[in-house]
Amino acid sequence: MNDIRHCPMIETENLTKVYFNNSHPSVQAVKDISLKIGQGEIVLISGPNGSGKTTLLSMLGCLLNPHAGTIRICGRDVTALSQKELTEFRLRNIGFIFQNFRLLDSLTVMENVELPLVLAGIRRPVSRDRAAAALEELKMSHRANFYPNVLSGGEKQRVAIARALVNDPAVILADEPTGSLDSNAGQATVQLLREASRKRGKTVIIVSHDERIRHFADRVISMEDGRVKKEERP
């Protein structure tokens, strides 16, 4: 029921987010954004710092409630879901990748990748096999039993991609995935993300102001001051 695989798109209508400070409206971070993103599409959202990219991505990732407007993921209005339902929805349908990797230090690489499966109630040995396969695909098998603190930035991000993919979600959201990496590692990482997603037909939204990864995207949406300024196909 929560599974939206084979569904075509993400759709937002007049999406608006206002951050309140002491209950006075202070920042209108996202203003009236209406978007349509097709299944399997790889979209880059670019724009200067503070233009509202992360806020938009948080709303698409069901982590933040919009102030106004609707979000449909596979025809399902997620703004109508309860917190509990949203948690479940994220677990099944959305994979996250962050600028700071957000791997758990206390777990091994293998366990970090296994984590979403465990949360979904999948037990060993199935969870272990699937995590191993994901690591294999991201060329990280040799580090499976290491703790994240001994990995390089690029390796950490590959582990994070494996974690985002392992539950087979329909949508992958990445916030500045190259932000903590040097240029080469950044390019290689996004390349891997692109290949793995393409193969599975995942919809990918990457937020980044990194101009060098434009060509990996099917479409580039530029934001400025909370609004979409232009859209182009590189």
Place this chain on the structure above:
Amino acid sequence: MIPVARRMIWREKARFFITAGGLGLTTMLMLFLLGVYEGVKRGSTGYVRECRADIWACESNSTNLLRSSSFMPASLGTEFQKADGVRSAAGILRILATTKIKGKPVTLFLFGFDPREPLGKPPRIIKGRAEIGPGELIVDRAFAAKFKLIPGDSIEIHGRSFRIAAVGEGMNAVVTQFVFTTLEDAQKLLGFPSVVSFHLLSLNPGATAETVIRDLKKSHPTLSFFTKKEFIRNNLDEMETGVLPIFWTIALLGGIIGAALIALMPYGSVLEKREDYALLKAIGARSRFLLFVILKQSLIGSVAGFMIGLALDAVLSPVLLKLVPGLSVVMTLRAVIVVFAAVLLIAGLGSWAPVRKLSRIFPMEVFR
């Protein structure tokens, strides 16, 4: 399953060992208190339990040995002996005598008993014989150790010199110990030759204490009679009203300290690993899962602390017993279970603050 809680604990070993160690000390304190309590309880009823009296006769308002004054004619013994079902009767006299031992002022809890009677003798003699003569004393082992006395030493009581003839054990009264002398000497010290405090009765085979007491109450309406079991209970009640509140206060303080300690570990984890918890929330961890992660950390810390406490108690109790001669510590399975239950309760209470903190972490924080 991935043991997330265990891994999080292990990542912060120092914090874990400080918490478990602190809780271990708390556990040890609680075990030790209960042990002392049980020791005092058994010690202060030891004489009543072992002196072979089936019925205790006291002056009407007296109920126990420790803190009530009871006086009655010694001659009542002959009357009691004639009653149906009574095999023998013997009087004992309890007096408080102030004296000095090796320069230190001491109040003696002095019992006079008739060495020719089978009833009323101090039951466990470890040095010398219970059949003492005039001018002789039997002291408790703890008492002897406290004042460094050995058989043959003398104590002056009300101007008369008494010689320690025997040493016994199990003659405790909460924090002091009973000292035994002959009934005649005790009566002389009191100044009334034909007075006793209690009459101890033993029964013929087949007679029941309840029936005998019913008859005795009819013939002696101004006296109180208790079965052995009732008299033990009375003495326990008397003791407990004195010391129980102190025990509870210390135990409660221990519990609060324990809860604070155990809260520290998951609370520290939630504070420092805030982004880890935010990540778990973001990628779809249910509240129940996160609650278990916290509770498990508390539980692991508590159980480890309990084990450490148990080990500390086993190692340190004998040392303390050597250092404090008057002390008797009795470890019971019940006490261990009670303390374990308390530790689990502490774990639960200690989880409250971190769980509250956890509920204020938003999944959105992963983007920071």
